[in-house]
Amino acid sequence: MFLFQNILVEKYKFILDExxxxxxxxxxxxxxxxxxQIQNFEQEKIxxxxxxxxxxxxxxxxxxxxxxxxxxxxxxxxxxxxxYFQSLK
Numbered sequence: 408m409f410l411f412q413n414i415l416v417e418k419y420k421f422i423l424d425e426x427x428x429x430x431x432x433x434x435x436x437x438x439x440x441x442x443x444q445i446q447n448f449e450q451e452k453i454x455x456x457x458x459x460x461x462x463x464x465x466x467x468x469x470x471x472x473x474x475x476x477x478x479x480x481x482x483x484x485x486x487x488x489x490x491y492f493q494s495l496k
Contacts, residue, residue, distance in 0.1 A: 432446055
């Protein structure tokens with residue numbers, strides 16, 4: 408199984424959009440055409456978190472290394488954007 412896929416898909420309801428030979432893209436629909444995207448460079452354990460809100464691309468974390476579930480949850484759930492995500496998931 409891909410690193411952290413069970414956390415993203417089962418716990419946070421992300422959908423695996425694409426698998427480009429080790430580069431994974433997940434999204435979580437926020438409604439009204441807005442969504443959260445996580446990009447995962449599987450072999451390097453690198454994640455990027457991007458919000459698409461009202462047609463604007465907002466990069467929250469770019470190429471952040473995660474080795475544990477808590478590190479992944481840190482980029483997803485902390486700060487202003489984490490509060491926003493939690494209120495909508």
